[in-house]
Amino acid sequence: MKDTYFTLLSNKEIAKNTYEWVLEGDVSDITAPGQFVNIKLDGFYLRRPISVADIEGDKLTIVYKVVGEGTEKMASMKAGEELLVLTGLGNGYDLAPSGDMPLLIGGGAGVPPMYLAARRLREAGKSVSVILGFGSSDEVFYKERFEALGCKVLVTTVDGTSGIKGFVTDALGDVDYTYFYTCGPEPMLRAVYNATETSGQFSFEERMGCGFGACMGCTCKTKYGNKRICRDGPVLVKEEIIW
Amino acid sequence: MVNTKVSLCGIELDNPVIPASGTFGFGYEFAELYDINILGSLSFKGTTLEPRFGNPTPRIAETHSGMLNAVGLQNPGVERVIAEELPKLRAVFSKPAMANVSGFSVEEYVRTVERLDTAPGIGWFEINISCPNVHGGGMSFGTDPKSAETVTRAVREVTKKPIIIKLSPNVTDIVSIAKACEAGGADGVSLINTLMGMRIDLKSRKPVIKNKTGGLSGPAIKPVAVRMVYQVFEAVGIPIVGMGGISTAEDVIEFMLAGATAVEVGAHNLVDPFASKKIIEDLPRAMEKYRINSLTEIIGGAH
Numbered sequence: 001m002k003d004t005y006f007t008l009l010s011n012k013e014i015a016k017n018t019y020e021w022v023l024e025g026d027v028s029d030i031t032a033p034g035q036f037v038n039i040k041l042d043g044f045y046l047r048r049p050i051s052v053a054d055i056e057g058d059k060l061t062i063v064y065k066v067v068g069e070g071t072e073k074m075a076s077m078k079a080g081e082e083l084l085v086l087t088g089l090g091n092g093y094d095l096a097p098s099g100d101m102p103l104l105i106g107g108g109a110g111v112p113p114m115y116l117a118a119r120r121l122r123e124a125g126k127s128v129s130v131i132l133g134f135g136s137s138d139e140v141f142y143k144e145r146f147e148a149l150g151c152k153v154l155v156t157t158v159d160g161t162s163g164i165k166g167f168v169t170d171a172l173g174d175v176d177y178t179y180f181y182t183c184g185p186e187p188m189l190r191a192v193y194n195a196t197e198t199s200g201q202f203s204f205e206e207r208m209g210c211g212f213g214a215c216m217g218c219t220c221k222t223k224y225g226n227k228r229i230c231r232d233g234p235v236l237v238k239e240e241i242i243w
Numbered sequence: 244m245v246n247t248k249v250s251l252c253g254i255e256l257d258n259p260v261i262p263a264s265g266t267f268g269f270g271y272e273f274a275e276l277y278d279i280n281i282l283g284s285l286s287f288k289g290t291t292l293e294p295r296f297g298n299p300t301p302r303i304a305e306t307h308s309g310m311l312n313a314v315g316l317q318n319p320g321v322e323r324v325i326a327e328e329l330p331k332l333r334a335v336f337s338k339p340a341m342a343n344v345s346g347f348s349v350e351e352y353v354r355t356v357e358r359l360d361t362a363p364g365i366g367w368f369e370i371n372i373s374c375p376n377v378h379g380g381g382m383s384f385g386t387d388p389k390s391a392e393t394v395t396r397a398v399r400e401v402t403k404k405p406i407i408i409k410l411s412p413n414v415t416d417i418v419s420i421a422k423a424c425e426a427g428g429a430d431g432v433s434l435i436n437t438l439m440g441m442r443i444d445l446k447s448r449k450p451v452i453k454n455k456t457g458g459l460s461g462p463a464i465k466p467v468a469v470r471m472v473y474q475v476f477e478a479v480g481i482p483i484v485g486m487g488g489i490s491t492a493e494d495v496i497e498f499m500l501a502g503a504t505a506v507e508v509g510a511h512n513l514v515d516p517f518a519s520k521k522i523i524e525d526l527p528r529a530m531e532k533y534r535i536n537s538l539t540e541i542i543g544g545a546h
Contacts, residue, residue, distance in 0.1 A: 001276065003517065045461055046305045046514060070305075086516070207301040207451075209312060210513035214268050216288075216317045217303035219296070226296060226317070231272075 001088045001212060002029045006060065008081045011074075014063065015134075015141040018109075019075050020053070023060045025085065030055050032092025033116035034183070034203050034235050037062065038211035040084040044070055047086065049211050049230070051183070051203070053112035054119065060087075063112040063141070089211050090234050093117050093201050095124070099178025102126055103200075104151075105168050105192055107133040107184025111142055113203060117181050122149045129175040130154070133188065137162035169195040190243055202241060203234045245530040246537040247523075249283075251482055251505045252405030252430040254339055254366050256283035258526060259495060259538060262519050263486055263509035264289050264343035264369065264409075265314065269328040273512075274335035277520050283505060286341040286369050287324075287332065290359070292351045294320035298376060304442040304451040309461025309488070310510055311440050313376040313454035316345050321358045329362055339366025343409070345374055346384075349397045360402045369484075370398055370429075373411030373436035375458045385411040385436075388423035395427030405430035407484060412464075412471060413439050421475045432475060433484035433507065435468045460510040462488040469501045476502025476543050492522050492529035499538060500545040 006025030014020045030037075030052055037060070038047040048070045054061040066075050095102075095117065102121050106114040111132055121128045128151040134140050135158045146153045154171040155163030164171050168184070169191045180200035182192050189202050206229040209215035213231030220227055222240040227233055247258040262273075264286040270279050279285065297317030304311040318324065332340060342365045346352035356368055372385035372394055384390045391408065398406055408424040410417055412435040421432050437458025442451045450456075468487025475483055485503030489495060490511040498506045511518040526538075535541055 001516070003515070040514070044305065045307070045309055045510075046303075207303045209303045209310060210266075210516070212516055213272055214266060214516070215303070215312065215513050216265070216297065216314045217312060218300060219302075219314075219317055220300065221296065 001086060002026060003084060003086045005082050006085045008077060008079055008083060009059070010079055011077055016138040017066045018063060018139065018141055019066065020061060020063045021074070023062070023083070023085070024058055025060065027055045027058060027060050027087065029088025030060070031088065033095070033120055034093035034113045035088065035090045036211070036234065038086040038089055041070055041073055043073065046209065047211060048074065049089070049208050051113040053115045055116065065109040086211060090230060091232065093181050093203070093235050095120055097179055097199070098126060100127060101176055101178045102128055103175055103177035103180040104128065104130045105180060105182040105184070106130070107168055107188040108135070108139065110182070110184030110188070110203065113183050114181065115142060115145060118146055118149050118151050122151065128152070129177060131156065131168045131171045131175070133168035133184065134162070135159065167191060172196065193238065193241065193243070200238050201235050202238065204229050204236060205234065245527045245535065247526050247530070249504055249539055251484070252367060252407065254405070256505060258283045258523050259499065259505040260519055260523050261286055261341065261484065261505055261507045262512055263507035264371070266509045266512040269332045270340070271331045271335050273516065276516055279336050280338060281523055282338070282519060284338055284341050284366060285336065286343045286507060288318050289316050289343045289345045289371055289374065290318050290321050290324045290355060291316055291345050292321055292355045294318065294323065299453040301451060301453055302457070304457060306440070306442060306459060306461070306463060309459055309463035311442060311452060311457030311459055312437070313452045313457035315376045315454065316374055321355045325358060325362050329364060333364050340364055341367045341369045341407070343369045343371055345371040347377070349394055352394055353397050353401055356398050357401045360404065365404065367405045367407055368398065368402060369407045369409050369433055370394065371409045371436070373409050375411065375413060375437060375439045375456065376454060385420060386414050388419045391420050392423040392427035395424045395429045399428035407431040407433050409436055410434040411436050412467060417471050418474050418478045421479050425479045425481050429481060431482040431484060432479065433486065434475060435464070435471050435487045438464055438467065460488070462490060464488050465494065469497060472498055472503050473501040473545065477546065489522070490518065492525040495522060495526065496529060496533060496535065496541065499541050500543070502543040502546065504542055
């Protein structure tokens with residue numbers, strides 16, 4: 001865990017209400033896909049926990065959806081601004097059990113952490129399938145980026161304006177997989193839990209105080225005991241989840 | 244060379260800065276970030292007789308210059324604290340620690356203190372009679388002078404270690420509670436715990452926190468805390484541990500001028516994991532700026 005200054009290199013809207021930041025700074029403590037960073041914003045007391053979409057050299061990419069005052073402020077920020085960022089938070093995905101044909105399932109703001117996972121899995125020579133779920137076609141992002149990695153990509157939209165009409169689980173029948181990784185809103189995670197036959201890893205979201213395990217603000221119950229989403233998670237394995 | 248040493252209930256501290264209970268776990272996780280032996284002491288996570296999961300989430304809400312929490316005293320219970328948490332703390336912290344204890348009955352406070360009394364490495368007990376986030380205990384002992392005195396007296400009988408009673412600001416007259424604790428044999432009082440508050444989400448039209456109410460902490464509460472420390476200092480003869488929104492070395496000095504012998508840093512540890520370290524390292528500069536040679540000299544200096 002490191003608390004260092006990053007420089008905002010770019011801030012662009014890549015889909016409806018969805019922004020991508022590229023930041024430059026010390027990313028050395030980010031060791032696994034599915035980890036997150038906690039960003040200090042002027043005028044806000046608590047930091048904003050946002051998942052890591054990608055790291056390359058000294059560049060950190062995050063993608064966030066505007067959902068409240070903090071993310072509104074983030075959307076208005078310009079290249080060149082400096083931000084204090086706590087990095088290396090959370091356990092992240094364990095890619096070891098992926099098998100040869102891992103499946104990544106991302107829904108909305110849960111898509112970004114799938115990108116670094118996909119890249120790492122492709123670098124390891126895996127045959128990677130990706131299901132990306134959105135509400136409507138104007139919310140779709142990163143489809144081409146996953147395809148550029150050589151992943152098989154299926155898009156679902158609730159209103160059917162892009163890809164398969166329905167939810168991510170409606171695309172499960174079109175892929176073969178040995179293991180899965182998923183991130184998205186809780187109802188989606190629950191549906192994925194019920195619709196999948198293999199084991200897998202789920203990344204959860206919760207309101208956090210600190211983001212590094214001190215305040216006990218984000219504790220959940222699991223079959224393996226109480227876990228802090230920020231530190232013992234955000235990734236939990238299928239076998240330990242209690243809904 | 245400025246002197247940052249203070250004496251709290253007969254135990255000397257290298258400096259008056261103590262991370263507050265509930266914001267620093269059992270210390271060892273912060274020890275991965277820096278040598279926590281630079282701290283004056285630390286008040287570890289509030290411990291109860293039985294294990295507690297705490298409240299359902301969301302437990303946290305942001306506010307202007309602060310935050311609400313309704314964690315609800317999550318802890319593994321005193322037996323596991325002694326068996327698992329304290330050895331990990333002792334491995335990274337060689338100074339006396341402050342044991343923060345909560346309960347839902349006088350007997351629970353007494354039994355928890357009895358169990359911890361023989362555990363190594365404990366310098367003081369901080370008896371929390373002011374948690375606003377649990378029902379049927381916690382704060383109910385801290386909002387009535389008679390109950391506060393009863394708990395103090397009962398705990399006094401089972402330990403020779405200094406006992407510091409942690410007071411609630413959610414009362415009409417904190418001075419009367421502080422005096423009752425002193426009468427009951429307390430060696431000190433610490434104040435303030437969080438102020439009860441609420442935030443409502445405009446989209447869901449419901450309280451953000453599942454428990455509905457939570458305790459407000461952070462810079463927003465500092466003036467309330469300074470005022471209460473000032474008032475209690477005038478009324479009691481026992482040392483005060485001041486807290487509420489401390490985030491700078493200047494804040495430490497302000498609380499000590501109001502009457503605090505030592506201070507606790509709470510919410511700021513959560514927005515900056517290095518907060519307590521930075522405050523301690525910055526203290527000499529702030530002391531020189533305000534021409535303070537020794538922190539002991541300024542305790543209650545505003546009166």
